[in-house]
Amino acid sequence: MEREDRIAFGMTGRQLTILTVAALVLYAAWTALARVVHPLVFVAAAVPILGTAFFLAVGRRDGISLDRWLLAGIRHRRARHQLVPAEGPIAPAPAWVTTTRGPGDRLPLPAPLRLPATGITADGLIDLGSDGTTGLVAASTVAFGLRTPAEQNGLVAGFARWLHSLDGPAQILVRAQRVDLTHVADRILAHAPNLPHPALDEAARSHAAFLDELAARRELLHRHVTVAVRSTRSPGHTAHQAAEAVRALSGCEVAASVLDPGDAAATLAGALNPSAASSPSSLPLAGGRGRAVPDTDLMVADLDGNEFQ
Template identity: 85%
Template sequence: MERADRIAFGLTGRQLVILTVTGLVLYAAWTALATVVPPLVFIACALPIVGTAFFVAVGRRDGLGLDVWLLAGLRHRRAPRRLVPSEGPVTPAPAWISTTRGPGDRLPLPAPLRLPAKGITADGLVDLGPDGTTGLVAASTVAFGLRTPAEQNGLVAGFARWLHSLDGPAQILVRAQRVDLTHVADRILAQAPGLPDPALEDAARSHAAFLDDLAARRELLHRHVTVAVRSKRSPGHTAHQAAETVRALSGCEVAASVLDPADAAATLAGALNPSAAPSPSSPPPGRPVPDTHGDEQL
């Protein structure tokens, strides 16, 4: 867990820089205006500036420092809205094409799309170019609330050991995907006539009707958990980190597996387009054996 160091007065270096620069600017302004501006007037004008600087320095939004959040919003505001795949700069449209949008009645050009991932290696690693490689691990969930306090302590200790073993950045991505049970019901109905006993056929048809009714009344979701470990060293080191993640999580009773190239590509595609429904003919990519102890997740 990367957290900025507290340097003085419980403030980080970034916060101290913001407050120090604000103080120096106000001091310089007071030095220049002391002979012409009354002190009370200067203090009244300076208080909103000090309050704003303090709010920006110590405030947080969405887990980020407010200054970082505002800077990200400014970059987003100035960034192009349309991106297209291109190896180089986008070629301008011919001069005889004119529109009524954009400056000078010209439609703004799209910018080249630059994705951080360059491709997927034969080992299933995501190639990030100069930023190294990333290994993807599919993991199941654990029924934490149904365990005894001793078992819970053991699970937390095992998870902590994995965190302490990390020597590079890691990310845990939990995505909720819709589950369509109608294709399961159709398969049960298609195979029901071939069952050896009429009672089994009736039970199969009843179960298919239950699945259809459940799909019609409830919006069913499946949690798909992916652990990403990144390293700027050799791809072999990243693969070793992914394998160690599988081993460490197995001590927490988490069923995990390293994704192969096909499953890694499907996982990236799903992350880039989360609204797309998974194929009904196959489970989510890299899905391990689900936990059967309950629904509460760790």
Template identity: 75%
Template sequence: MNRPADEAPLRARVPGDIERADKLAFGLTGRQLVILTVTGLLLYTAWTAVATIVHPLVFLAGAMPVAAAAFGLAVGRRDGISLDAWVLAALRHRRSPARLVPADGPITSPPAWVATTAGPGDRLPLPAPLHLPAKGITPEGLVDLGADGSVGLVAASTVAFGLRTAAEQNGLVAGFARWLHSLDGPAQIVVRAQRVDLTHLADRYLAAAPGLPHPALEQAARAHATFLDDLAARRELVHRQVTVAVRSRRGPHHTAQQAAEAVRALSACEVPAGVLDGPDAATRLAASLDPTAPAMAAPYADSDGDDPW
């Protein structure tokens, strides 16, 4: 079906927070109602227990800070999450061990002759075992998550969306929407961006220029090195690495099918993509654990200074 050249681009409103909880009553969510209800019941229970021996004004003075704290905990937000979830995460982080080491079992205490103190009366706690969600990577590139299934990784590139006509943009969006609607399991798209330094590449051109068989080739190599230096000075080049992760609990075969389907769907959107094998998947996961490491020069990466679609 041919689309008219003057077709208007498709537009849809997407909520800023699609995971926002539903409001049940009085503009409050279920979690907020539970916090306020439990606090109210506790205060009422305390009042019935001490009503005969404590003056109402004295009890009210003591109950007001508790009620205010519960109200702030229920309706407050910080860093985009509810305050109660933020406090719970902070307490969990505080109680979690700060030092983790790879180990198969519990960490045993060191011998008595090993110094494990940072000073008088300040004994350092033992490290805790580091438990990663991934159990290993198969030769086919599937990440084994144990009871949570397996994950297939797909390397994808970007597409110059803003340079397309409205009809072409609508076709790309429709193809991407078809892939999203076809998913029957969790999927995640990760975009990693890093600055690109072309100095070493220009130095390689200059070093190889004198050995070229023709003076015109040498001149072209030097001119290209000058162009790279000027490009790096005038623009901020960015290397983007796009990874699509699909997870399934139906077995490795189904996960591999999901990854292959993602490649086919993205190819229909004119996005070059390919399933990562074992070594490439291990390299990409290792790079994701070290944000300062240089990005891998994958065949499906965008290395220009333009924004991806």
């Protein structure tokens, strides 16, 4: 998906442009230095340049071309890393305020924080200003490895139908967030004495002890799967795309629902603070309504990859 077209020799237009520019620069240099530089010396100097250009053109890092990766690194290096929420430029502090680390070393001023999202609409869509709107869909996972080959082919075919139906950008975000089960054990212990039979009381206390032991021995993670669909046409078209994503994903046994404004805000807050631990009762579950744990199955995994239902 979103692969660049191959123009010639199995290379994209961007790759051919990099190599062409490098070749033209070397040709211009040879034209200017042909009478004063021996050809072997020029070839020895040109080989590293051509090799670097070829490496930039065909190399990849972190899923992107190497030239884009280097440009992103340069922009990151030159950008300010201290950002604050402000409407306009940051005014410098008065001269009498001590803002230096040492003699002649002033601390740089922070830059205004510019977030791409300007708000959340009443329909739960994220307003991106001139970039349109984005709808968020909470999705469940599918036990793909436990299915037969025929069932796996059916799931892949259903997922492919959704991909072919897309007419705009889409993103699938999978996050793992730490889960604290101790408060669930406390709730079970609090309700255990009110159970109608002593055996149920004993089973509840045993389960609470298991949760406490599990929380002490393992660092549990809860997987969040969020599908984001974006459209620059209108909010109504974005909402339609989100609803179509729910319908299409249901064909491959994925339980999905469009997030309402509250759940969309919680998902954004969790994405901006991924290290914050969450309790199971406050997690935006696949149903998108933040239901309590007793009403739904919660699948968690520890850092070793072991899953617990």
